[in-house]
Amino acid sequence: MAGPLALRFVSSYPRAGQMPATVAEIALVGRSNVGKSSLLNALAQRKQLARTSKTPGATRLLNAFELGAEGSARWLVDLPGYGYAKASKAEQGRWSSMAEGYLAHREPLRGVLHLIDGEIGPTRLDLQTVAWLDGLDLPVTYVATKADKVRPSRRGARKAELAAKLGTDRGAVHWTSAAKGAGISELRVLVRVLLEADA
Numbered sequence: 001m002a003g004p005l006a007l008r009f010v011s012s013y014p015r016a017g018q019m020p021a022t023v024a025e026i027a028l029v030g031r032s033n034v035g036k037s038s039l040l041n042a043l044a045q046r047k048q049l050a051r052t053s054k055t056p057g058a059t060r061l062l063n064a065f066e067l068g069a070e071g072s073a074r075w076l077v078d079l080p081g082y083g084y085a086k087a088s089k090a091e092q093g094r095w096s097s098m099a100e101g102y103l104a105h106r107e108p109l110r111g112v113l114h115l116i117d118g119e120i121g122p123t124r125l126d127l128q129t130v131a132w133l134d135g136l137d138l139p140v141t142y143v144a145t146k147a148d149k150v151r152p153s154r155r156g157a158r159k160a161e162l163a164a165k166l167g168t169d170r171g172a173v174h175w176t177s178a179a180k181g182a183g184i185s186e187l188r189v190l191v192r193v194l195l196e197a198d199a
């Protein structure tokens with residue numbers, strides 16, 4: 001069992017251009033309400049590291065969390081959730097230029113964790129994001145969230161179906177439940193490997 005990740009909030013940035021140099025980063029990407037903040041809290045075993053908001057879409061900044069010793073400059077970067085239904089076109093435009101600018105051009109970025117709601121499965125917007133990320137030269141790991149919401153009798157079929165929609169095989173999707181702790185230990189290991197390996 002991998003212990004909780006030592007993660008510390010560093011700062012929020014309106015644009016990638018305002019971030020300082022770092023050693024390594026990985027990005028957390030997903031539509032709003034997918035369970036991103038809950039997953040971050042579960043990785044760190046903290047209740048309030050990332051705010052799990054009742055008002056999805058409220059956070060519109062790049063939020064940086066540092067792993068390990070202070071000054072390690074190894075960051076998990078939480079991107080704003082995409083596709084918040086109530087956001088205006090202008091706001092959605094700002095989301096995409098900010099998030100896409102970060103993902104496409106951030107030099108220390110080593111990979112992306114793309115969260116997909118395990119109960120709902122990939123939405124049209126998720127699949128558009130999959131296609132867009134596919135055009136970047138970045139390793140993407142799919143993380144299915146809210147596994148506890150899928151009935152045990154349905155889990156096998158759901159895993160196969162979700163992977164098929166994403167165009168990958170089912171072993172490539174990490175299933176997690178922030179609520180019940182399933183899959184969290186394995187994901188901690190993956191985050192450590194991605195961030196702590198020497199470049």
Ligand SMILES: Nc1nc2c(ncn2[C@@H]2O[C@H](COP(=O)(O)OP(=O)(O)O)[C@@H](O)[C@H]2O)c(=O)[nH]1
Binds near residue numbers: 031
């Ligand atoms: N049952 C269940 N609910 C979850 C899980 N993770 C998140 N949620 C719920 O989904 C909603 C959105 O979660 P949040 O972490 O704020 O999503 P974010 O908008 O992606 O940051 C909240 O009501 C959470 O309590 C999970 O693993 N299981």
Ligand SMILES: [Mg+2]
Binds near residue numbers: 037038
């Ligand atoms: Mg959130």
